[in-house]
Amino acid sequence: MRLEYPSNIKIVKVPCTGRVDIIHMLEAFEGGADGVCLVGCLEGDCHFLTGNIRARKRVEYAKQLLEESGIGKDRLVMYNLSAAEGQRFAQIAREMTEKIRGLGPNPIKAVISRQQTAETKRLYADS
Template sequence: MENFEPVIVAFCCHYCAYTAADMAGSQRIAYPSNVKIIRVPCSCKVDALHLVKAFEKGADGAYVAGCLKGDCHFKEGNDKAAKRVKFVKKYLEEIGIESERLEMFRMSAGMGFQFAQTAKDMTEKIRELGPSPINIAISQAKGKAA
């Protein structure tokens, strides 16, 4: 567990969160390389299925990063995304996965430092939780098959 490096998928809004990630990079503000960014046109384009599939495909944690409240380029897309994340968090709990593994964050394009800090904080949180129960089950199944 000491060497556990979590895989985290970040679904980032093109206009704000993705631009904040880009700003962090251009300002040379380091954030963990285990955070895999997926750029989406708007955070509301992240479907519940995308979030669940991220875990199914090996993510230990995931988050959706959208525009600030009231500042979505697609009017209320970020609010729809927040509701969807809340719904999926309940679903994860029902199937035995800690809901803390999924979060929703809001940031503007100029928040490069906050993007990097969010990535660091999320990595630490998931590191403390340990590997996803799905990944543990897959490892155990592979061990029994060998």
């Protein structure tokens, strides 16, 4: 199909979205991800019967945790599509990128960046 989608999306393959736990989503943000998008099979089409339904519930829970911790719930999204929907995947990738761009970078990166800038300035001032 040779479809294009934004190159800043990093794909992490899992056997089923049911494998994705709360901690995986949180650690992605700790690692500096600006947004996380879970892409599961269509509901009712899970090879493991309910993996994508359980993932949806976990995403809802993880959103609460992200909101509490100040990262914001809107940075985590789940989509359901079939393996035959390449076009839709590319479209979702574009939508997600635009949405996250609108929200700005992961707030912890902004703080780390400010701290690094301050440190750099201090080092220059010292030298």
